Amino acid sequence: MGTEEEAVSLWTTGFCIGVTLGAYLLSRRLARRYPSPLTTPVFFSATLIILILAQSGLRTADYEPAQRIMVFLLGPATVSLAVPLYKNRQTLLRNTLPALLGLGVGSLVTLGAALLLARILGLPEVIRASISIKSVTAPIAVELAPIIHGSQPLTVAFVIATGMIGTMLGPWLMTITGIHDPLSRGLALGTISHGQGTAQAVSEGELQGAAAGIAMGLAAIFTSCIAPVVVPMLR
């Protein structure tokens, strides 16, 4: 009986990994040919996989072993984020004060605003905790989520949505409010919209890109340190 169950789950796990890899490869192709928020790899692939799992009569629990295997390399990938920080260190050293102030205040304000709004709008507690860290780069946010009693999948969804919103809204918002300084523009994009914001900032220019890369890393560190204290207070 036990072995039979294991054999089935092994097959299921193989199927889940295959479907996930396939969806990812397909989404990368699609995103290159038809760039749009709908073809973003995570959004497109996750939607496709959920549909396939539902069609095959599989549940979240059946997918879990496959998930654990596939996220194994997330840790080393996060550690790799030290490389862009290291490469852009000169930009930080030349502009230490404005950079630290901008990313610190921005991180604090966006976290506070999200928590307050979520509370006013009456969102459930698990959403409030998860939404508070939506500006933290995803690999760190998913590890931070359980510490502040948030949910990992919800956090991923909010982080990615925030990446898109900031990238679409940010450059325009800063232009109409007179924020033209390249360092400040990159800093704001990286602080609020992490990796996606950094990619956008790179397209604006080299200094913007470097500032965003630094802001993404340091804002994640800053928010990781304050969230465990602030979130339980405001939640």
Place this chain on the structure above:
Amino acid sequence: MKLMAVLLAQVLALLLINQAGYAVVSVLHLPVPGNLLGMLFLLILLVTGVVPLRWIEASASLLIRHLAFFFIPIAVGLMAFGELFLDNGLAILLTLVVSAAVGIWVSGLSAQRLGAWGRRKKP
């Protein structure tokens, strides 16, 4: 073949640094993510020159390029949250848009103001 071996060795090194981060977090009971500490460890190793960039650069850039992949399996967990999303969709969207907009504005403006003030002080 040689490239594969190099990449594998580099990933193992990054994995080791990551494990060190988790070990320190669990020993000292720090309320921060272990992988964040791992990232700081690598940054310190790079800045102090203990680890030259070229030792880990190839696999680091490969992992960063495919960073999005790792969030797909996690996002599939949203399957269990379908109803929660449908019930609260508008409130969630409003919270995300407003908090992002305010954050970007405050962050950019404060950096720009302080930068301008600094340049005036020492021309």
